[in-house]
Amino acid sequence: MSDEYRYIGKPTPRRDAPQIVTGSATFFGDLVVPGMLHAKVLRSPHPHALVTEIDVARARGLSGVKAVLTHADVPDWRAGTPRHLRVLDSTVRYVGDPVALVAATSEAVAEEALGLIDVSYELLPAVFDLDEALAEGAVQLYADSPGNVLRPGTRWFGPDCLTGLAIGDVEAGFAEAEVIVEGEASYAGLPNPLPPESPGVVAQWEEPDRVTLWLSTQAAHQEKMIIHAAFGRAVDVRTIGGACGGSYGSKFMSIQLIMQATALSRAARRPVRLGLTKEEHLAAFGLRIGSRVRAKVGLRRDGALTAISGEWLVDTGHYSLTTQAQVAVGCGEAQVALRCPNWDLRTKVVCTNRPASGIVRGFGGQELKACLLPILSRALAELDLDPFDFLRRNYVKPGDGYFWRDGRWYDYRGNDYTPAMDAGAEAFGWRERWKGWLRPTEVDGPLRTGVGVGVHGNVDIGESVSEAYVRLDPEGRATLYSSASEHGTGQPSNLLKMVAEVLQLPLERVTLTAADTAVTPYDMGPVGSRGTYAMGSAAIKAAEEARRQLLTLAAANLDAPPEELETRDGRVFRLGRADSGAAWMAIMGPERTIMGHGRFEPDFTLANCMMTFVEVRVDTETGGTELLRVVNATDAGRIIDPAGLENQLNGCLGSAGIDTALFEETIIDRTTGRVLNANLIDYKWRTFAHLPQMRNVVLETPVDSHRFHAIGVGEVSTAPGPAAVLMAVSNALGVPLAEYPVTPEKVLAAWKRAMDAQAGEATR
Amino acid sequence: MDRRRGETRQVRLRVNGQDHVLTVGGPAADVAVTHTLAHTLRETLGLTGTKVSCDRGACGSCTVLVGGEAKLSCSMLTVECDGLDITTVEGLADPVTGALDPLQQSFIDHTAFQCGYCTPGILMSAKALLLKNPRPTQADVQEALSGNFCRCITHYHVLEAVQAAVEAGAASATAPDSRRARR
CATH class of the missing domain: 3.30.365.10 (Aldehyde oxidase/xanthine dehydrogenase, molybdopterin binding domain)
Structure with a gap:
């Protein structure tokens, strides 16, 4: 070719x-720095509490212990947006929040020392979800974020950072609509990106103000920028990256570990390695953001969107590193996939007493889209419009444009992705398999098959x-x-x-x-x-x-x-x-x-595109959903590396994609705030035994990027799948679903509702 | 192994064809009774090709061959491994010529990895299968690898790579002198 x-x-x-x-x-875990100590973290058993007293005397006295730190003796370094995240804090805000740090000659000694630290807490009420956090009189996680709502926007994206969408005149838009639907959807299962190698860092402090950091990250220089700011721009930071054993974006959430290892190295005057166990990784590290969208959409019979208004609430857990940035990018991506002249989308980023949410493949747009599409689907169903035709029609085309993350308008000059979408539909057999809204493709006793489609695109390819x-x-x-x-x-x-x-x-x-x-x-x-x-x-x-x-x-x-x-x-x-x-x-x-x-230099005038078609089979007796087939369709401009591209597209399952709609979730106990499935048996993941048929359709229409006319499509392969799965399961059951993931409990409850409604109609 | 309390005793391991005599207990211990085989391989013998991910027997990253069978090295105590013959990913290639095992070459040819962290465990699970069953079906391979956590979703390329190695193995088995004949 x-x-x-x-x-x-x-x-x-x-x-x-x-x-x-x-x-x-x-990999990071194979790294040995001469003289390296091993660190362990004492963590809070309470979801929200004041640390009133810590006695570390016995821990300090243990042979082999080289440093013990509490909130009283760490530097005032701060990270996050706003800068809420400290090395250690006198308030703990989730079960697992660090309370004390130990560096010792071995992990075993450090672990033993943790057991010798006595902590007294004054317990505070905790809020575990959006409703609790936003309720009148709710306990406040941070004094400077009233109502548990974080300041919108991020300075990183400039003074006009997108914090929502106010475009055109939604009232006029709704007046033009032939159907208006209001609804709510949530994508709040908090799946864990869960790279196989757990996060970690080695820090080596050199007096008076220099630190060398060996990171488990794909982007050493970006990390340096973030870390330098966290250290109050007063430390000379050198970062060294290496093979990181997976990230899916999540390793950027290592900032607190980095600050902690640095503080320990400064105190112990030795290099310090701080690596999380898999349990810590599952219970005290970055999750996907929790999203809930209430929206009203206006649609014309020809498939044109006339107006979208609503609110996107984002649950970021105990702090935000990039959540406002994800909101900005998500708002941009919504316009790429849904051409609509009138928008009024408001957003709030909310803190709750659980592990933090942050960067994962999808970065905001996936979450917003996963919520908007089920709501839009109801409008499409009212007009009996095929979702493929709708998504194909409304994807950004040359001559269109969008407000991007910095609040500026950009004219789109990339490819028209219609041919790629058509090729995908052809490969999937969409026209044959689509039977209409809430209609299964096939029924075989309790087994009901359904199809769905989603689309996503990202301008970050040139960010x-x-x-x-x-x-x-x-x-x-x-x-x-x-x-x-x-x-x-x-x-x-x-x-x-x-x-x-x-x-x-x-x-x-x-x-x-x-x-x-x-x-x-x-x-x-x-x-x-x-x-x-x-x-x-x-x-x-x-x-x-x-x-x-x-x-x-x-x-x-x-x-x-x-x-x-x-x-x-x-x-x-x-x-x-x-x-x-x-x-x-x-x-x-x-x-x-x-x-x-x-x-x-940044270029926000090109976008990639991924359309994903899925077919699922739902068992109405067990509630189980089996993913049968997936077709991804894209246009990469020019393929650089065929095998690597194929691998990235297959990543549409798993860590950040389709499986977040099927079974992946972090389950948090509603009374104690504890993560209940912080191990790789209870946290469900896709195995070799359960693989759908997978087909990737990649066109190569040269694009005006660089001399090889290529653009990246790796990250977005995860993003269209979840909404496609929800649509497919809804169609299989004949019941609209609006909540991820579609666990057997939810499927059975929906099926029962459908059966009850049928029985009610029959008796009427 | 001498099991008397408080005394120095020894564990003998054969790893990748090399014999190791490790001391348990006493001031110069190589091995603590709490050490897993994965820990000993990585930290004591320096064989860091074996990866630890969950460390609780759920993800397959630490899979090694013990007497030719796939075992989770995070879930075996080293003191229980006395006299065992162990192969790690470092032992797959020919120790003299350095020639890669056909499975390893096939993984390279099919880019059957992304981040690569789970790859050693997957290679060892696949190797154990092929030792037992040189002509597995795809379903056999899927079953044999079902305990290996791959987060990037490289499953499809892994299955292709294993199948290609199987077919190459089958071809060389049916024509043992083919290479010589071509010369």
Whole structure:
């Protein structure tokens, strides 16, 4: 398909593949820093309390203990939006909130020391959901956030950060509507992104004000920016990234661990490793945000949206790192998928006494869409409109635009995704399988089959800044300096392909440095599907700049202007004269390196797109839902790495996608505030034994991004699935559902309602 | 193994063909009675290819071969492993030539990993299956891997990789001299 390229679009083994399959890849947990101590965290058993007294004398006296810290003796570092999150606080706000920290010569000693700490608490009332937190007279988690509502917006996105949508005139829009529906939906199962390697950090403090941090993260430089701000901009921060054993965005929630390990290292004057156990990961780390949307939608018979108004309430748990940013991006993404001239969407970010919610693939838009679509579905059902036709019609098209996260309007100049959607519908057999709203596709006794469709798109593919350096060495080799590390997408390997393509070097002669902010330049990192376009652009520009310098240098040797020269396999020659010319060594001499710098500036005028079709079979006797088939449809512009892309699209199940609609949830006890399923047996996950048929349809319509005309689609593969599943189960049962996940209890309750209603009609 | 209390005793492990004699108890102990096999492999023997994720026997990350069977090394105490023959992911390749096991090569060829953290456990579960049943069906492979937690959803590529290794193995089994014949 891409014969014009040497590497782009060709299957090439991932650079780290030999290490991964032989067990020699170094993940965070394999890292040993000489002299490293091990830290453990004493956690609150109460969901909300004041810490009135802590006695750490016995713990400090235990042999092997090198530091014990409480809220009374930690630095006043703060993170979050607003800056609510401290190293340790005198108030605990969820079961699992850190109360004291121990660093010792072994994990076992640190663990033992935790048992020697005595804490007295003064218990406070706790709020566990939106209604309780927003009730009049509810207990306040933070004095400066009245009503438990956090200040909207994030400074990161500028002074006009989107905090909702106020576009056009909704009253006029509703007046034009042929059907108006009001409803509510919630996506509040709090699934845990749960990367296999639990979060952790090693911190090494050097007096007076320097810290080196080995992080389990894909974006060392972005982390440095966040950490530097948390330390009050008074600490010289160096971060080193590495293979992180999965993230799905969630590892960014490690900020408190990072502050804690740093404080311990400063106190103990030794490097300190703080890694969470899987139980801590499940009960005291980042979850998906909880969302509830009440909305009113106006629709015309031709499928045009006339107005959407409503409120999006977001439960962020005990603090927010990026939740307001997720609201901003979510509001932007709603406009990408739902063209509507009139919006009045208000939002609130609310604190509750449970583990924090934050970054997960989907980043706000998935949650908002998962709630809006079930409400819209009722309007579509009233007009008997096919949801595929509706979503296809209303997805952003060239010439449209949207307000993005910074509150500014952007004109969309990307692809029309209609052909990709049509190809997906064809592959799925949508026209044959769709039987109308709340109608099963097939019924076989208690087994009822239904289909659903969802769509999502993201402008984050061009968000923020990436920089890269490419260094050429006279031996005919190149090195890419990038702050990205591998988190599963294969992007570091893809960047190497891009550099090798520009420089026309054998792929194995291009290597990548480790992500280390002392060496590698700024990059927001591989998040939000930005790896291909944003990071790719920086790497390409750096390679092009290095190539330009090389050819300029060669011009004198080869007696030709640079524009008449080309380079291939470590030689420079006149265009079309590959048999002549000179090796890089002859041009550069042995004592020179050439360094090219590339920088990508934010571009919010392109969006990706993913449409997901699903077919489910619901058992009305057991309430079980089986996912039978999935078809994902997208247009990637140009495929860089076929196998990696396929893997990313298959990720539509699992950690952040479809399974959050089927069975994944964090169950919190409503009286004690404890997470009841903080282990990998009670927390349900998809196994090899239960795999649906999966098909990914990827078109390649060149897009005006960078020289390879590609855009990223990895992150969004998770986002359309949940709403599609809810639609499919609703259709199978013949009952509209509006709450995720569709556990057997909910299915059976809905089925009973349907049967009762039928019986009622029969007797009337 | 001598079980008398308070005295130094020894655990003998054969790991990837190499014999290790580890001391339990006493001031210079290699192994505490609380140590799991996963801990000993990683922390004492430095074989960090074996990954620990849940550490409670639920995710399969720490799977190793014990006497050719897939076992969860986080759920075995090292002191119970005296005399056992253990293979970890580091022992899959040929120890002399370094040639990769066909399963490992097939995982590379099919990009049968994303973050790669669960990969060693999946490789060992698959290897245990193939040792017992060199011609498994896809359903057999799915069943054998059903205890391995893969969060990125690489299941489909893993199944392709295992199946390709099975087919390659079957091909070489039916034509044992094919390589020589081609020379």
